[in-house]
Amino acid sequence: MTELDCYQQSSQNFQGLANMSTLFLIADINGARVAIDSEYIESLVRVTDVIPVPKCHPSVAGLFALRSRVLTLIDSQYLITGKRETVTKGTLAVVAEIAGHHFGLLVNSVEDVVSILEKQIERNIDPPPSWAPFVTATASVNGEMVMILDPSQLVNGEELLAA
Amino acid sequence: MDDLLEEFIAETRETLEVLTSQLVEWERNPQDRALLDSVFRFVHTVKGSCGFLDLPRLMRLSHAAEDVLSAAREGRVNASPGLVTAVLAVIDRISALTNALETEHAVFDDDIDLIDEMLSFVSATSSDETVEITTDDLFIEKNSEVGPRAKSRHVRVSLALLDKLMSGVSDMVLARNEVSRQLRSTGSHSDIEHSFLRLSASVAEIRDSVSMMRMQNIDRLFSSLPRLLRDITVELNKEIELRIDGSEVEVDREMVEALRDPLTHILRNAADHGIETVEERRAAGKDPVGQIRINARQSGNQILIEIIDDGRGINLEKLGARAIAGKLVSAAEWPKMSEKAQLRTIFAPGLSTADHVSAISGRGVGMDVVKTNLQAVGGTIDLENYEGHGLKMTLRLPLTLSIIAGLSVRAGDQIFGISRNSVVEIVSSSNANVKIEDLGGSKIASIRGQRYPYATLESVLEIEQFEQNAGISRTLIVLRPAVGASFVLDVASVIDNEELVVKPGAPLIMSTGLYAGTSLPDNGRPMLLLDASGLASAIGVDLREQHSSGDSAVEPVNQRKNPSALLFIASDGVKRAVRLSVIDRMEDVDVAKIKFVGGKMRAANSDTLTDICELSSIPAEGSVKLLRLSDGEQCKYLAVEDVLDIFSIDSAIVPSATPHLHEGVIDALGEMVELVNIFQYFEAADAPSSGHGDKALCFVESDDSGHWERRILGPLLTASGYQVSFDPADRGTASIVLSRDDITDDSDIQDGRVLQLRRGMHPANGNFASVYRYDRVGLLSAIESKLSGSC
Numbered sequence: 001m002t003e004l005d006c007y008q009q010s011s012q013n014f015q016g017l018a019n020m021s022t023l024f025l026i027a028d029i030n031g032a033r034v035a036i037d038s039e040y041i042e043s044l045v046r047v048t049d050v051i052p053v054p055k056c057h058p059s060v061a062g063l064f065a066l067r068s069r070v071l072t073l074i075d076s077q078y079l080i081t082g083k084r085e086t087v088t089k090g091t092l093a094v095v096a097e098i099a100g101h102h103f104g105l106l107v108n109s110v111e112d113v114v115s116i117l118e119k120q121i122e123r124n125i126d127p128p129p130s131w132a133p134f135v136t137a138t139a140s141v142n143g144e145m146v147m148i149l150d151p152s153q154l155v156n157g158e159e160l161l162a163a
Numbered sequence: 164m165d166d167l168l169e170e171f172i173a174e175t176r177e178t179l180e181v182l183t184s185q186l187v188e189w190e191r192n193p194q195d196r197a198l199l200d201s202v203f204r205f206v207h208t209v210k211g212s213c214g215f216l217d218l219p220r221l222m223r224l225s226h227a228a229e230d231v232l233s234a235a236r237e238g239r240v241n242a243s244p245g246l247v248t249a250v251l252a253v254i255d256r257i258s259a260l261t262n263a264l265e266t267e268h269a270v271f272d273d274d275i276d277l278i279d280e281m282l283s284f285v286s287a288t289s290s291d292e293t294v295e296i297t298t299d300d301l302f303i304e305k306n307s308e309v310g311p312r313a314k315s316r317h318v319r320v321s322l323a324l325l326d327k328l329m330s331g332v333s334d335m336v337l338a339r340n341e342v343s344r345q346l347r348s349t350g351s352h353s354d355i356e357h358s359f360l361r362l363s364a365s366v367a368e369i370r371d372s373v374s375m376m377r378m379q380n381i382d383r384l385f386s387s388l389p390r391l392l393r394d395i396t397v398e399l400n401k402e403i404e405l406r407i408d409g410s411e412v413e414v415d416r417e418m419v420e421a422l423r424d425p426l427t428h429i430l431r432n433a434a435d436h437g438i439e440t441v442e443e444r445r446a447a448g449k450d451p452v453g454q455i456r457i458n459a460r461q462s463g464n465q466i467l468i469e470i471i472d473d474g475r476g477i478n479l480e481k482l483g484a485r486a487i488a489g490k491l492v493s494a495a496e497w498p499k500m501s502e503k504a505q506l507r508t509i510f511a512p513g514l515s516t517a518d519h520v521s522a523i524s525g526r527g528v529g530m531d532v533v534k535t536n537l538q539a540v541g542g543t544i545d546l547e548n549y550e551g552h553g554l555k556m557t558l559r560l561p562l563t564l565s566i567i568a569g570l571s572v573r574a575g576d577q578i579f580g581i582s583r584n585s586v587v588e589i590v591s592s593s594n595a596n597v598k599i600e601d602l603g604g605s606k607i608a609s610i611r612g613q614r615y616p617y618a619t620l621e622s623v624l625e626i627e628q629f630e631q632n633a634g635i636s637r638t639l640i641v642l643r644p645a646v647g648a649s650f651v652l653d654v655a656s657v658i659d660n661e662e663l664v665v666k667p668g669a670p671l672i673m674s675t676g677l678y679a680g681t682s683l684p685d686n687g688r689p690m691l692l693l694d695a696s697g698l699a700s701a702i703g704v705d706l707r708e709q710h711s712s713g714d715s716a717v718e719p720v721n722q723r724k725n726p727s728a729l730l731f732i733a734s735d736g737v738k739r740a741v742r743l744s745v746i747d748r749m750e751d752v753d754v755a756k757i758k759f760v761g762g763k764m765r766a767a768n769s770d771t772l773t774d775i776c777e778l779s780s781i782p783a784e785g786s787v788k789l790l791r792l793s794d795g796e797q798c799k800y801l802a803v804e805d806v807l808d809i810f811s812i813d814s815a816i817v818p819s820a821t822p823h824l825h826e827g828v829i830d831a832l833g834e835m836v837e838l839v840n841i842f843q844y845f846e847a848a849d850a851p852s853s854g855h856g857d858k859a860l861c862f863v864e865s866d867d868s869g870h871w872e873r874r875i876l877g878p879l880l881t882a883s884g885y886q887v888s889f890d891p892a893d894r895g896t897a898s899i900v901l902s903r904d905d906i907t908d909d910s911d912i913q914d915g916r917v918l919q920l921r922r923g924m925h926p927a928n929g930n931f932a933s934v935y936r937y938d939r940v941g942l943l944s945a946i947e948s949k950l951s952g953s954c
Contacts, residue, residue: 051577051689054624056675063681063689067334070681070689072669101669155671 024116026146027094027107030077032131033146035116035139036105040096040151047073047093047104059154061087064104066095073104074154080130098151105154114141116148168264171212173319175261178205179254180383183390186251190393193235193242202250203232209257220274221260227278228253234285248397249281322416325376332366332373333664337687339366377417381459381466382410384419388430388457395434402452403438409459414466418560422468425533429470429556430455432530437474437554447551449473468558476550479505486511506546510534569663569692571684572640572654574620575627578690579654580663580682585642585695587649589657593636594808595832605703608639608651611811615641618702619653620693624677628655644696648704660751665692677701727811728838730831731790732804734777740810740831741839747791747798749806757781766800776844778802792841799844808832859950860886862897876901876920876936883943899946904933918945 024035050062050073061075061084073093077085085091085106093104120139127135127147134154135147182205189198210225228250234240256270256277263270339362346359385407392405414422438444438453445451456471483497486508497505509530537544542560549555568583590597590610598609599617608617619637621628638657643649663682668691672678679694727743756767757775764775766789775789776799789800816827816838825837861880865872873889880887885899894900897916904919919933920942934945 049688051691052626053672053675053678053691054577054626055677057671060669060671063691065683065687065689067330069330070666070683072672099670101667103669155669 022115023113024141024146024148025094025113026111026141028109028111029107030080031108032080033111033141033144034135035114035141035146035148036094036096036151037148038113040098042095042097042102044110045093045095045104046090047087047106048089050087058084061085061106064093066102066104069102071095071102071104072155073106076106076154079134079154096151098155101155103151103155105151116141116146168216171216172261172264175209175212175257178208179258179261180386182254184386184388186247186254187389187393189242190244190247193247196236199232199236199242202254203229203236206232206254206257218260218264220272221257224253224257224260224274224278227281228257231281231285240284243284246281246284249277249284253277253281329373329377332370333683335366336370337683339363341687377415378413379416379419380410381412381414381419384414384422384426385410385457385459387423388426391427392430392434392455395431399435399440401434401438401440403434404452404454406454406456407459408457412459412461412466414560418466421536422558422560425536425558426468426470428530428533430457433470433472433474433554437472437476439475443475466560468560469555470558471553471555473553476552476554477506477509477546477548478550479548482506482508502548503546506548509546510544567663567665568660569682570640570660571658571663571690572620572638573656573658574624574654577626578658578688579620580684580690580692581640581642581695582679582692583660585644587641587643588809589641590639590808591636592639592653596808596810597639608653610639610641610651611809616648616650616699616702616704617653618650618698620698621655623652623698623701642695642698644699648699650699650702650704652698663690663692727809728829728831729790729809730807730836732807734779734802734804736804738807738831738834738836739825739839740812740829740836741790741792741801742812742841743809745792745794745841747793750789750791750800751786752789752800753786754781754784757787764802773798773800774844775800775802792844794841794845797845801839801844812838859898860888860893860896861899861901861946862888862891862894864891864894864900864902865889866903871936872901879939879942880946885946899949901946903936916949918949 023038025038025041026033026035028034045066047064050064052062053060053072059075059078061073061078063070064073065071073087075085075087077083087106091106092109093106094110096103096105116139120141122138122140122145125138125145126132127138131147134149136150137148139146139148182202185198185201189195189202192198206225206228210222210229213219213222213225231240231246231250235242235246240246256274259270342359343363346356388407389405392403395401396403433455434453438455439447439449441451444453450473454471454473456469458467458469458471460467479502482505483492486492486505487494487497489511491508491511492500510533511531534544537558537560542558545557545559547555547557569580570583570586571578571580573579588610592599596611600607600609600614606617608615617639619628635655638654640652640654640657641649642652661684663684665680665682667673668678668680672681672691676697677694678697679692682690682692684690728740729743729746730738730740733739752766752768757778758765758767759781760772764778764781765772766775773791775787778787778800781787788803788805790803790806792799792801810832812829814830816829819825819827819837819840822840823843824840826840827838828835829838863869863872863876863880869889877887877889880901888897900914900917902917902919904921920936921933922936924935934942936942
């Protein structure tokens, strides 16, 4: 056996472990309960000052500063409803690092951090069509349904522009 | 274990990078012991680490390579090109496997073939394997000592940590600015202010060193090129020699990454299309071995990389045919285009001059990608074509990606940044030389008769003009993007001129094509950085227009015969003009940096002092507008109240009654103003330093105490631009010997260099050659005449 085989094995083991106890943040976007993998999430902030980005895709609500970094604020609601959210002072955003860039994902509120196990995934339930592009799976958490978001789809400029 | 593995991957990669160029070098000089040794050391190290980390494939490969190389070291095998190729293949596999360790993609296992191929060189020649193993080992040990690895005082730090440090420092700068604002508003205690200044200074110092940490030797970029070229030449069966100069230039590490692809492309193109085959070269009477030279150097705040080949150059006729076939230009337009514009079509997407598509290049993707990649890092590319003799490409890059000199401008109620590199000039829209003309709906700005495409920033970005600003005069910025025509951007106002820390924008933002990134200026509000080329294409300065108007926009400026002058309000409130050619730039200098010292107003600038002319008093606070004048060697500041405009001196210069102050009187935009005579400022410049090219050495003879000589005479001579020595050993070489008449020997008087100084006003003993020691003017002129007499 080559050493490469060894690595593949060990990494599979690791993934198996990770699957068993992945934490998700449960948040509310446009009245829907969603779960975001905590692996992406850095912090939660209240955004105070948003600088608009002219001529950009409407899902970009603007730029904001967090410590010395400039973050791109994503209007999650626009992606679902096609209506832009009015960003008021103190709007809640989930700070996430996606594909090497830092983003703020606008959410209406956050509820809890929970672990979602493989067996909680509901394979038969499809998310509604407006959500489908951004959801990897639905799961049942504490007796209620949540949609597990794929954050990289939320910030995927090229595909959004093509759509 | 994981840490060890990571360490191993990083180290192997680093060594490989350095090694690639040496391998090629080694192929050329198989007898070069040092090169062979370093290749050997590499595989030896890999072998050692692999055994330890239990990586059997790498172990087998490195072990076999070590065997072959040690045979070559002992001279049992000749280091033939075939052997080098085989060893290279094994090293490539080692590198592929090392990468695979990280990516976890399996690499097909035909290692044994590679090993066999390599070992065949040894077995073919190794008839006598009776070398004693003990001496063999000793030999190796001894040799590793002969060529020791240079001990480097370096620490490997992860990039993430470095970035964290960088952002930490930026945070610190922001916090400092915040404190500074609060200190100003509360009117602080002078003690606090003093401590704060110290804090500020050290923060600035840390920021500088962190930026330095990001700098990398450009050699990291160049080291892979010889190997690349070698592989190309083998495939194309050409002979090419690569020369790389200026590997010591330092660039931002992100720049190294950004340049890798463009440079590879250019080199491939040069080798594939530029350099002819050996036969063609012979037929053309050229050296059969093609030459490619890469020079890197730093020039001001730019890095210049030149790639020069002595190949066939670009055939413009062929290029034209391709461009017309590719519908990039029409057949009628092509002959009308300037040569430069024609050349620039090679940067258009989908154009190639290669007859055949080879594995290496010629697929028509390439030069446009090169251009785009360069633009992404704020660089430009220039071409010089010598048909039949070669092509020279010059890449110009900003020194650093992370911090640019920027201009902040207002549009609507928002502030944007733009790199100062692309700014050609800034004029007010109320200026009499500026006209906005309507041309069938699209607008054209005409500045001093020069026409440019024009747009307001608000209209390009589709944002509303801020109503409060309506009616107030706006500002026009003439921008020259990396490639293409200049155009005029109309903004509400220019706010500031500052150093901006550039942060890459998210893909969603960059995909608009309008922005170069984001930045966080001192006020803590994010700012979008505009991309000049992106704006140009948004305005509709298209490719075709680039060709035709790109040159016409530039050339008339150069062709204008009349010199330009700057109209300003002098510090005494009078409008005057000064020739533009002597002005380096305009600076706003903080009053804290200005002092009246040594009988002159001076501005402290890092560690040099520069004289300020025409400044009678220092304002209590704020800053002073200064024009930096230069005669090519020295610099002077000219204080001005305000700068009004630039105009060309079209009228005759009417003589002035005070020619030493004013060159004359000229017509500036309908007004008669004095044209300042620059000579007066430089004339009053430090005469001593301009006295003698080489400072003349004065030997001062003194008695034991020599107080007067050391305390009074020495400083006077030094201040007058002479080198002074009190050491008798220098007497022989001195141009002038000064001594007091009461200690001079008679023999000295014969020496033409001796100048005697006397105590009394009037010469005693009838010695008229002496000079009264406090007669400063007389003394200096006597030295001067002695010097000129001796010459």
